[in-house]
Amino acid sequence: MVKNSKIPSASLERVALYLRCLEEIKSKGEIVISSERLAILCRTNPAQVRKDLSYFGEFGVRGIGYDVDELIKSIKRIIGADREWRLCIVGIGNLGLALVGHENFRKRGYRFMAAFDIDPEKYGMELPNGIRIQPLSEMRDTIKRLEIQIGLITTPPSAAQEIADMLGDAGLSMILNFSPIQLRQKEGCIIENVDFTVKLDNLAYHLKELEQDE
Amino acid sequence: MVKNSKIPSASLERVALYLRCLEEIKSKGEIVISSERLAILCRTNPAQVRKDLSYFGEFGVRGIGYDVDELIKSIKRIIGADREWRLCIVGIGNLGLALVGHENFRKRGYRFMAAFDIDPEKYGMELPNGIRIQPLSEMRDTIKRLEIQIGLITTPPSAAQEIADMLGDAGLSMILNFSPIQLRQKEGCIIENVDFTVKLDNLAYHLKELEQDE
């Protein structure tokens, strides 16, 4: 996890979750929500919710609760979800395609501006969102020109480190890595890993424990 | 995170990571490794590595380090990666396809045994690994018959809760949810969420902070 500032990174992560629940709540027409109800929806507890929010300011009204709409706006402002972020993605296999086509990115203000792949056969191929696959050699220029801020890596693990270095050299400071490999990060470049096999390992471990208990 | 037994869940998660690094190390022909080197590779610190491993037993040799091959075997045994786990997946869109085709699952002993989708047009479609897409109505029987242990949800968020309930009813106790929604879990059913937009929100937050500092 990224470590920074005085705010617990765990809180930050949960706040992004609250936002998601609140939007659902809002779409159901609810106007106010208590920390207790929000806690239930997000599978945590009321004290946690209040503490998390208190790191960023005072958003609630004592005796009443939180105004759903206002809280959504506040959280969006806090976590930067009130603006657009420009992404590029490297490695357009199944996973890359899945991510580029994923509704949720667009809905949250994340825009894929460019896609790169090493395979010449794919150059020029148009993705569902209208962008075209470019060769790696154009990465540097494109990132600068389109002012891209975040890079996603969806290459096979063997290529991931090299791509991470290239992205860093091109000036990106934020990388989201989907390749199941631990990447070395250089100074001034934050890399977050999304690794679902680790989660699976977790489930498997607990399943094993469960079996043994019987 | 799943909470259970006396072992810190954070440790368990890291140990799965160590395994990945160790296999890389092994493929490069290294025979022994120190906690320090393993720590560098996994971006943690030596004390952490030693403490994590010590929860499960004593695997190292003082003055020398850890035998790579032996440590791999031990960790595999610990986390249950020394055997096969049978998976099913519900929702065969881009993401579902990406996961089913992903080398790493098979390599770690996770086998996709069945795939389900709500779309009748897809019934019978054969996936790269040879399994065929089935209707939801066959879920219960198939899970029992093939002794499936873990279910993956890759449906749109709107369908996710219903699917989770169905999987639970069919007897599954472990679910990995890729849909960006918080699922209510019933008694005796552990649900892990893989949510990459949360990670992105994280990066965006830090990017914003970075900008403000200037």
Place this chain on the structure above:
DNA sequence: GCCTGTGAATCCATTCACAGCT
């Protein structure tokens, strides 16, 4: 001398419990 294993110390996160506002 080198490197592990681990109690003790520290650091961080969560929960409690209550004061304060409506």
Place this chain on the structure above:
DNA sequence: AGCTGTGAATGGATTCACAGGC
């Protein structure tokens, strides 16, 4: 009365520092 905001207390996880084996 109801619900937030927050110091204080608790509980977990990480790091220190050193004893013990090679």
